[in-house]
Amino acid sequence: MIPFAKCRSRARQFRHAHSGATAIEFAILVPPLIFASLFAIDLGNTYMIASSLDGASAALTEEIRSGEAATLTQGNFCTRLGLAYCDAERLGVNVAPLTVQGAPPPPAPGSFAINLPTGGGATIATLVYRVSKVAPGLERDDLILRAGGFTSAQ
Amino acid sequence: MRNKIINGLSKKFTRDRRGVAAIEGAIILPLVVSVFIGLTDLSSASRLNRDLDRAAASIASIVVSGTRFDLERQQIVRNGLGAMIAGEAGAGRTNPPITTTNPLVTETNPLASPMNSMSSLSFEPAISFDGADPKMKVLVAGITNDGGTYRTDWTWQPYGDVDVAAPTSLFDEALPDGAFGIVVYVQKVHKSFFNSGALGNYTLAASYAARPTKTTRILK
Numbered sequence: 001m002i003p004f005a006k007c008r009s010r011a012r013q014f015r016h017a018h019s020g021a022t023a024i025e026f027a028i029l030v031p032p033l034i035f036a037s038l039f040a041i042d043l044g045n046t047y048m049i050a051s052s053l054d055g056a057s058a059a060l061t062e063e064i065r066s067g068e069a070a071t072l073t074q075g076n077f078c079t080r081l082g083l084a085y086c087d088a089e090r091l092g093v094n095v096a097p098l099t100v101q102g103a104p105p106p107p108a109p110g111s112f113a114i115n116l117p118t119g120g121g122a123t124i125a126t127l128v129y130r131v132s133k134v135a136p137g138l139e140r141d142d143l144i145l146r147a148g149g150f151t152s153a154q
Numbered sequence: 155m156r157n158k159i160i161n162g163l164s165k166k167f168t169r170d171r172r173g174v175a176a177i178e179g180a181i182i183l184p185l186v187v188s189v190f191i192g193l194t195d196l197s198s199a200s201r202l203n204r205d206l207d208r209a210a211a212s213i214a215s216i217v218v219s220g221t222r223f224d225l226e227r228q229q230i231v232r233n234g235l236g237a238m239i240a241g242e243a244g245a246g247r248t249n250p251p252i253t254t255t256n257p258l259v260t261e262t263n264p265l266a267s268p269m270n271s272m273s274s275l276s277f278e279p280a281i282s283f284d285g286a287d288p289k290m291k292v293l294v295a296g297i298t299n300d301g302g303t304y305r306t307d308w309t310w311q312p313y314g315d316v317d318v319a320a321p322t323s324l325f326d327e328a329l330p331d332g333a334f335g336i337v338v339y340v341q342k343v344h345k346s347f348f349n350s351g352a353l354g355n356y357t358l359a360a361s362y363a364a365r366p367t368k369t370t371r372i373l374k
Contacts, residue, residue: 047197054204058211065215100229103237122216122230124237150212150234152219 038135046131046145049085053127053147056083060095060125060149064116067154069095074112085129088112092128097121098150106146116153124150195347203358205239206340210362212238214338217294218364231292239342293339337363 059081063069077093078086085091092107097117107113109130117123126148133143213231341359 050201054208058208061212061215098230098234098237100226100233103233106237122227122234124234126237147208148238149208150230150238151215 035135042131042133042135045134046143049129049131050145050147052082052084053129053145056081057125057127057147057149060127061151064095064123064125064153065151069114069153070116072114077112090130090132092130093126095123095125098124103150106148109144120153122150123153124148191347199344199346199356199358202239202342202344203360206342206358206360207362209235209238210338210340210360211364213292213294213340214336214362214364217336217338235292294336336365337361 056078060069060072063072063080072080074088074093077083078091083091089110091112092109093112093114094104094107095114095116096104097115098104099122103124104126106126107128109128126146129145131143131145212234216227216231216234339359339361341357343355344358345355
């Protein structure tokens with residue numbers, strides 16, 4: 001058993017010791033810095049996808065308005081609309097009539113449906129994209145970016 | 155004696171280096187947290203601004219595609235806005251129809267100078283746009299050709315009871331090509347995280363002008 005005096009002495013030594021202080025500070029700061037870096041990557045990635053979705057939704061509503069959306073398929077969708085992020089399991093597309101009864105629900109990621117109103121009329125297009133996260137603790141399935149617009153189909 | 159003690163303590167305090175990092179941390183931390191929250195807030199405001207831009211363009215597209223901006227089209231626009239901005243319309247949801255007596259559609263003059271004379275169409279949909287504050291204002295106004303000068307007629311009220319409204323048809327093929335159009339103005343209050351004082355809520359707005367197609371032109 002260590003005598004009490006020896007314990008006090010060691011405690012005092014520990015309090016006054018400066019060796020390894022930098023290593024301890026480094027160890028404390030590294031996790032938040034790594035987390036901040038990953039968060040910044042996530043933020044940038046999310047912003048890029050959101051911008052791409054915005055552009056694609058604008059192009060999609062223009063195709064609906066001009067009557068060209070009928071030839072859109074899941075295969076040519078991203079190429080024609082210039083959508084850079086085109087993971088079929090993450091991207092959801094829903095084009096449907098917009099009526100006085102209400103709007104269609106937003107699509108689920110991975111779904112693709114283009115249902116133009118017969119004979120033209122108000123149409124709403126919604127795009128969603130499920131974003132994957134790299135920062136630990138931020139993996140959320142519900143981080144789904146959404147973009148869309150409505151117009152009158154020919 | 156007392157002064158001497160105070161002077162001694164004061165000197166000791168000013169030369170004491172212990173706890174410097176903690177004090178610095180306490181000063182800097184609120185600033186860092188504020189900057190982080192401010193950036194997050196700016197990001198959400200930026201997103202809402204983009205939504206409003208698209209909403210204005212979408213509304214204009216619906217208005218100029220038909221022959222009148224009647225109650226049915228207003229309802230369609232409202233449903234579309236609900237889906238775009240709130241992402242809640244749909245999934246079996248049916249909004250109550252707009253009627254001339256529907257209190258959800260009100261005529262107000264909420265906008266500040268210099269456009270304080272304009273009448274606006276206030277959409278307060280059954281769905282909530284933004285939690286406790288569902289207000290989103292939409293104004294659709296006509297652009298007229300006043301002797302070669304284009305003028306926005308903010309007093310034009312393309313809503314309400316279309317059966318008795320002055321313009322029985324909003325479009326007229328007899329008007330010269332490109333002489334008339336519409337302008338859509340949307341605004342929404344963005345609820346800031348700093349929901350108080352000068353850093354409280356602020357209003358974001360977007361507008362979009364469009365011309366009817368050749369078969370549908372505005373009647374003045």
